[in-house]
Amino acid sequence: MNRKHNFGAGPGILPESALQKAAADILNFNNSGMGVLEISHRSKDFEAVLQKAKSLVKELLKVPDTHEVLFVQGGASTQFAMVPMNLLKKKAAYIDEGAWSNKAIKEAKLFGEVSVLASSKDKNYSYMPKGYTIPTDCDYFHITSNETIHGTQVKEFPASPIPVVCDMSSDIFSRPVDVSKFDLIYAGAQKNMGPSGVTMVIIKKDIVGTHGKTLPTMLDYKTHLENDSLYNTPPVFGILVIMYTLEWLKSIGGVEGMQKINQQKFDLFYGEVDSNPMFVGTAAKEDRSPMNACFLLNDSSLDEEFLAMTKAAGIIGIKGHRSVGGFRASMYNALPLDSVKALVQVMKEFANVKA
Amino acid sequence: MNRKHNFGAGPGILPESALQKAAADILNFNNSGMGVLEISHRSKDFEAVLQKAKSLVKELLKVPDTHEVLFVQGGASTQFAMVPMNLLKKKAAYIDEGAWSNKAIKEAKLFGEVSVLASSKDKNYSYMPKGYTIPTDCDYFHITSNETIHGTQVKEFPASPIPVVCDMSSDIFSRPVDVSKFDLIYAGAQKNMGPSGVTMVIIKKDIVGTHGKTLPTMLDYKTHLENDSLYNTPPVFGILVIMYTLEWLKSIGGVEGMQKINQQKFDLFYGEVDSNPMFVGTAAKEDRSPMNACFLLNDSSLDEEFLAMTKAAGIIGIKGHRSVGGFRASMYNALPLDSVKALVQVMKEFANVKA
Numbered sequence: 001m002n003r004k005h006n007f008g009a010g011p012g013i014l015p016e017s018a019l020q021k022a023a024a025d026i027l028n029f030n031n032s033g034m035g036v037l038e039i040s041h042r043s044k045d046f047e048a049v050l051q052k053a054k055s056l057v058k059e060l061l062k063v064p065d066t067h068e069v070l071f072v073q074g075g076a077s078t079q080f081a082m083v084p085m086n087l088l089k090k091k092a093a094y095i096d097e098g099a100w101s102n103k104a105i106k107e108a109k110l111f112g113e114v115s116v117l118a119s120s121k122d123k124n125y126s127y128m129p130k131g132y133t134i135p136t137d138c139d140y141f142h143i144t145s146n147e148t149i150h151g152t153q154v155k156e157f158p159a160s161p162i163p164v165v166c167d168m169s170s171d172i173f174s175r176p177v178d179v180s181k182f183d184l185i186y187a188g189a190q191k192n193m194g195p196s197g198v199t200m201v202i203i204k205k206d207i208v209g210t211h212g213k214t215l216p217t218m219l220d221y222k223t224h225l226e227n228d229s230l231y232n233t234p235p236v237f238g239i240l241v242i243m244y245t246l247e248w249l250k251s252i253g254g255v256e257g258m259q260k261i262n263q264q265k266f267d268l269f270y271g272e273v274d275s276n277p278m279f280v281g282t283a284a285k286e287d288r289s290p291m292n293a294c295f296l297l298n299d300s301s302l303d304e305e306f307l308a309m310t311k312a313a314g315i316i317g318i319k320g321h322r323s324v325g326g327f328r329a330s331m332y333n334a335l336p337l338d339s340v341k342a343l344v345q346v347m348k349e350f351a352n353v354k355a
Numbered sequence: 356m357n358r359k360h361n362f363g364a365g366p367g368i369l370p371e372s373a374l375q376k377a378a379a380d381i382l383n384f385n386n387s388g389m390g391v392l393e394i395s396h397r398s399k400d401f402e403a404v405l406q407k408a409k410s411l412v413k414e415l416l417k418v419p420d421t422h423e424v425l426f427v428q429g430g431a432s433t434q435f436a437m438v439p440m441n442l443l444k445k446k447a448a449y450i451d452e453g454a455w456s457n458k459a460i461k462e463a464k465l466f467g468e469v470s471v472l473a474s475s476k477d478k479n480y481s482y483m484p485k486g487y488t489i490p491t492d493c494d495y496f497h498i499t500s501n502e503t504i505h506g507t508q509v510k511e512f513p514a515s516p517i518p519v520v521c522d523m524s525s526d527i528f529s530r531p532v533d534v535s536k537f538d539l540i541y542a543g544a545q546k547n548m549g550p551s552g553v554t555m556v557i558i559k560k561d562i563v564g565t566h567g568k569t570l571p572t573m574l575d576y577k578t579h580l581e582n583d584s585l586y587n588t589p590p591v592f593g594i595l596v597i598m599y600t601l602e603w604l605k606s607i608g609g610v611e612g613m614q615k616i617n618q619q620k621f622d623l624f625y626g627e628v629d630s631n632p633m634f635v636g637t638a639a640k641e642d643r644s645p646m647n648a649c650f651l652l653n654d655s656s657l658d659e660e661f662l663a664m665t666k667a668a669g670i671i672g673i674k675g676h677r678s679v680g681g682f683r684a685s686m687y688n689a690l691p692l693d694s695v696k697a698l699v700q701v702m703k704e705f706a707n708v709k710a
Contacts, residue, residue: 075573195591
């Protein structure tokens with residue numbers, strides 16, 4: 001098949017090998033005479049998928065034994081509430097660094113006091129706040145590792161005297177992280193892991209159930225930890241695709257190998273942005289995300305013309321988020337270097353045409 | 356492919372035509388050069404899927420304009436909490452008719468007073484309670500239309516002076532229902548609709564947002580109603596499979612046509628149970644569900660032998676739920692009449708061998 005250069009921000013591009021396996025499984029899974037959508041979540045066949053997906057997460061991210069991997073539903077948007085429901089006793093510390101952290105803050109305020117330690121709202125979230133002090137009198141510190149809409153990424157996580165919670169939805173598995181430094185990591189699957197409808201949670205086991213409240217069963221991490229993500233019917237197919245995607249990731253060298261490839265894509269793309277007189281990047285240089293690159297044409301009256309040219313080259317999904325405009329090239333793990341080459345080629349041609 | 360006779364209780368059998376279309380879409384959706392797992396949930400392609408799925412629900416169930424169809428995540432287990440969070444002000448009335456209603460009751464008690472109007476626990480949930488009076492001083496009346504584990508079904512919904520909430524997870528789309536009589540219907544997709552990971556809600560619009568509370572954003576029906584199920588990234592693939600499954604349902608005559616076929620399967624299966632001296636049905640005759648038929652061998656020492664014989668005939672998933680034992684033949688919409696014939700044939704042969 002002639003695959004498009006898919007720069008979509010998510011749900012985004014997935015490895016073709018994972019898609020091929022998943023498509024075959026829908027018709028006949030493990031030669032069982034049943035498709036994978038039709039098997040019991042308590043069958044041995046699915047149990048093997050769940051355990052394999054979990055063990056790949058643990059292997060690729062070097063998850064220590066103190067932590068467990070959960071698969072839940074509801075997206076990061078549900079985690080915005082689950083985190084404070086489970087961890088906020090009196091006060092929590094948040095960084096306001098973009099649209100997603102902003103949503104997390106709003107939700108946390110429903111459950112207790114929120115101290116916003118720093119904000120980059122003053123410059124339209126174009127940079128990552130730094131140099132703040134994490135107070136000791138808060139229950140946890142919340143940070144978003146990558147802001148999809150603004151194209152910024154936390155390069156170095158601050159040392160914290162209190163538990164750290166991190167939304168890694170848009171850069172999970174794109175680089176190594178020291179999981180032991182986080183008490184809770186959550187990520188919607190639909191960028192670097194699999195289809196929408198699954199949320200991965202990596203949680204330090206000893207913080208589970210410390211809330212002392214009566215929570216709705218499905219919103220208590222304890223339920224999912226004690227039942228190994230099988231309290232109720234999980235999103236079977238999504239977990240299967242995660243398994244295949246992580247197998248692919250392992251085959252290309254894991255998160256360490258992936259980071260090198262992502263760096264190549266980053267260097268190629270931003271090399272062009274910084275040298276091409278037609279374009280300008282919007283994120284602060286030191287905070288630029290390899291996952292989402294936001295950029296503008298210096299002359300926005302040419303936007304439609306540029307879009308048409310990218311479209312003709314088979315490039316999809318580079319329109320900026322409806323809330324900020326401009327362009328955004330999302331370069332998730334599964335996006336090949338060749339796709340970035342194709343985009344850069346169009347940017348060069350566009351400059352030539354317009355010069 | 357040689358498809359198994361899949362009597363699994365859910366996730367269960369789906370129409371082969373829906374699976375074939377979904378598998379093809381994973382590789383290339385609408386000839387877009389992208390798989391359906393890789394497209395934006397805000398793309399025109401997905402918007403068309405969402406609207407088609409919704410309009411098929413409305414058409415097949417004759418949903419009145421007073422109601423809206425939502426697709427959310429978290430399964431019926433999450434609805435067990437969302438319903439009281441959104442509707443319980445002081446007291447709610449529930450029927451205790453099986454394992455699922457029992458879970459719904461436990462969850463509702465976290466949010467207010469619960470009056471259990473009737474229970475069939477005295478006879479191991481083998482019948483549906485009847486003849487109770489629904490009080491006027493409750494905020495709503497909750498009933499489970501089909502108890503998957505016990506094989507019972509509500510044949511006639513009681514007239515109610517207060518709003519009616521119904522869990523239809525295991526018999527939605529298996530028969531016509533008068534949606535106008537319900538204020539809220541919810542159903543996990545993984546029986547008659549599609550894969551696990553999507554929950555359908557049909558809600559009367561004027562009860563949305565009447566709670567007067569500050570709820571977590573994702574747990575407020577208002578969020579999903581106002582954003583047409585697109586507040587956050589929905590389970591794109593699950594909604595696609597629902598669309599295809601409902602197209603298939605429409606093609607075979609809608610819920611009215613389906614009910615006739617389900618009745619044929621029911622008559623064939625229970626005709627055998629009632630005439631074969633080896634077997635006995637466990638649900639009260641008048642409450643037997645066409646979706647889940649629970650039965651025992653009179654001599655349980657023969658269980659393994661019978662199971663082996665069904666397995667040899669390509670029959671899957673008839674072991675009873677781990678909490679009740681025995682056997683259960685789930686005969687969801689997509690299960691062909693031929694599969695029931697195959698099971699009945701084995702039951703006959705088993706009686707012959709053992710006679």
